Amino acid sequence: IELEVALRQALGQNQLHVVYQPLVRLETGMPVGAEALVRWEHPERGSIPPGLFIPIAEDSGLISQIGGFVRAEALRQLGEWRAQGIVSDSFYMSVNVSPRQLNEPELPLVISGELARYNVPPQCVALEMTESVMVDGSSVTAQVLFELRQLGAKLLVDDFGTGFSSLGYLRRFPVTGVKIDRSFVTGLGKNEQDDEIVRAVVAMSHALGLFVIAEGVETPLQRDALFHLGVVNGQGWLWGKAVPPGEFAEHWHLAA
Ligand code: G
Ligand code: G
Ligand code: NA
Ligand code: MN
Secondary structure: OHHHHHHHHHHHOOOEEEEEEEEEEOOOOOEEEEEEEEEEEEOOOEEEOHHHHHHHHHHHOOHHHHHHHHHHHHHHHHHHHHHOOOOOOOOEEEEEOOOOHHHOOOHHHHHHHHHHHHOOOHHHEEEEEEHHHHHHOOHHHHHHHHHHHHHOOEEEEEEEOOOOOOOOHHHHOOOOEEEEOHHHHOOOOOOHHHHHHHHHHHHHHHHOOOEEEEOOOOOHHHHHHHHHOOOOEEEOOOOOOOEOHHHHHHHHOOOO
16 A cells, blocks of 8 residues: 555656567567556655556556556657657557556547547557456447557557467457467477467467567577567567667667
């Protein structure tokens, strides 16, 4: 509860920041987009890891405001980069959305307002959600997902493969792609089972017309294994960790 109070203050006191991790084409290492990730810099305690405060934000309901802040800031930043010619026209911003946010009927309208304000086309925003959203989601959530898809936003399943074994949601919901969880990427090229799991995910995704991106790529061996398995896009420390916007623009300027 102490952290919850501090988190509430953090929002009003500009202690939350957004950092950006490149999403790249495996073949070239060139960015196709970025994932926006929140950071909390507390004036006394220093940096507090998201793994610690995101669950508290989820439980307390603060995640709506935090998630909203991150999304608005990331879309504003994308608009700026596009206007400055720092990124290509197809470069997309990937933002995490929590189950609670997807249960708010006004979300699609809020996002379409932000897209208009920052002059960002809908296909340049991707919303990352966990499998649980579609397994446990309410009818409001289903409606919100359909409206977001209708708007033209990408909808990605984050940490794909870690949640639930039921895959029926992939045809019931208007998902556009999956992010293969990093736990399946770790052993690629060394562990036969990981190769087979990724092979199956790719086959199924392509059969369903879904886009695939692999998370947590740390080594050239993993990258090459993914490439040979037919994965086109990746994210991970091999290319870069999440960095502040200035550093991102400097490093990836016109690289897209
Ligand atoms: O890379 P990182 O340490 O930032 O992320 C830790 C966890 O916090 C991940 O599960 C990530 O999805 C989550 N996370 C980071 N930023 C956000 C955000 O803006 N909203 C939500 N809901 N989760 C986030
Ligand atoms: O849950 P989500 O996929 O949104 O979380 C993103 C998390 O993954 C962040 O904590 C980010 O720092 C972390 N991450 C990004 N790239 C790598 C990587 O190459 N290796 C590992 N171990 N973690 C990564
Ligand atoms: Na994510
Ligand atoms: Mn993930």
